[in-house]
Amino acid sequence: MKPTVSSSLAGLFALCMGMLTPAISQAQDGESLYQTCAACHGAEGQGNAALKAPPLSHLTAAYIAGQLQKFRNGQRGGEGDSEPARQMATMAATLPGDDAIGTVAQFAAALEGIPEGEAEISGDVTLGGDYYNQFCGACHGPGAEGNKALSAPSLAGAPDWYLYGQLKAFREGTRGAHPDDRTGRQMRAMAGVLPSDQALRDVTAFIAGLR
Ligand code: HEC
Numbered sequence: 413m414k415p416t417v418s419s420s421l422a423g424l425f426a427l428c429m430g431m432l433t434p435a436i437s438q439a440q441d442g443e444s445l446y447q448t449c450a451a452c453h454g455a456e457g458q459g460n461a462a463l464k465a466p467p468l469s470h471l472t473a474a475y476i477a478g479q480l481q482k483f484r485n486g487q488r489g490g491e492g493d494s495e496p497a498r499q500m501a502t503m504a505a506t507l508p509g510d511d512a513i514g515t516v517a518q519f520a521a522a523l524e525g526i527p528e529g530e531a532e533i534s535g536d537v538t539l540g541g542d543y544y545n546q547f548c549g550a551c552h553g554p555g556a557e558g559n560k561a562l563s564a565p566s567l568a569g570a571p572d573w574y575l576y577g578q579l580k581a582f583r584e585g586t587r588g589a590h591p592d593d594r595t596g597r598q599m600r601a602m603a604g605v606l607p608s609d610q611a612l613r614d615v616t617a618f619i620a621g622l623r
């Protein structure tokens with residue numbers, strides 16, 4: 413049947429509404445969903461060192477959503493993981509579903525807050541740079557900007573206390589030890605390559621200086 417003018421106009425209208433409505437309500441939902449997160453991660457996604465909550469503003473929506481899924485399905489923040497990770501798992505469980513995860517992740521990734529605070533971890537930046545170029549840059553990128561295809565997050569923009577804490581967690585198996593956590597396992601192997609605790613500090617000091 414040949415469409416009449418009015419039915420194709422109606423079709424066009426429906427199409428436009430279909431394109432506009434989700435965009436508008438998604439922006440609102442993202443903001444309201446993020447209210448809970450702001451209490452710890454900061455209104456601008458800048459993080460809060462006292463609460464051990466990292467910034468989110470330097471991360472991509474895909475990585476944030478992926479981690480929220482892991483916190484929900486027990487691959488991160490499950491039994492045996494650190495106290496802050498378990499706390500975050502409780503928060504992720506309050507999100508109603510995949511749509512909410514995608515929406516809040518997009519909102520958080522678009523924030524532009526920059527973490528404040530002094531450096532806490534001291535290390536040999538030159539040695540740290542050597543470790544980084546040898547063991548880390550292939551996945552996280554030469555400027556630690558991240559690599560989407562490899563699911564490797566940006567590290568530039570993360571504060572030193574968080575970077576060091578996560579490297580230690582990977583090494584000790586309080587992150588990335590879950591059998592289904594494929595990317596976590598990858599990163600566990602890499603954290604194990606660094607020869608000592610001081611090497612973790614050296615590479616941390618180097619990365620923290622990149623932002
Ligand atoms: C009660 C405080 C608290 C609240 C509220 C909270 N978080 Fe977190 N979040 C944390 C802590 C602490 C960590 C660090 C976990 C760790 O050390 O492994 C974290 C980690 C994360 C990470 C992992 C970041 C990375 O670099 O891997 C993401 C993503 C995240 N939170 C998103 C959110 C979102 C989105 C919300 C709101 C729905 C939220 N958080 C609410 C405390 C909180």
Ligand code: HEC
Pocket residue numbers: 543544547548549550551552562563564565566567570574575576578579595596598599602603606615
């Ligand atoms: C084979 C690729 C690969 C290499 C090499 C690699 N990483 Fe990673 N890294 C990843 C992936 C993938 C993740 C995300 C893990 C997840 O999904 O939980 C990650 C996560 C991290 C995190 C946690 C970031 C956050 O926001 O929570 C830190 C810190 C980190 N890597 C540091 C390093 C350092 C330092 C090196 C070198 C010693 C290194 N990585 C080498 C792939 C890699």
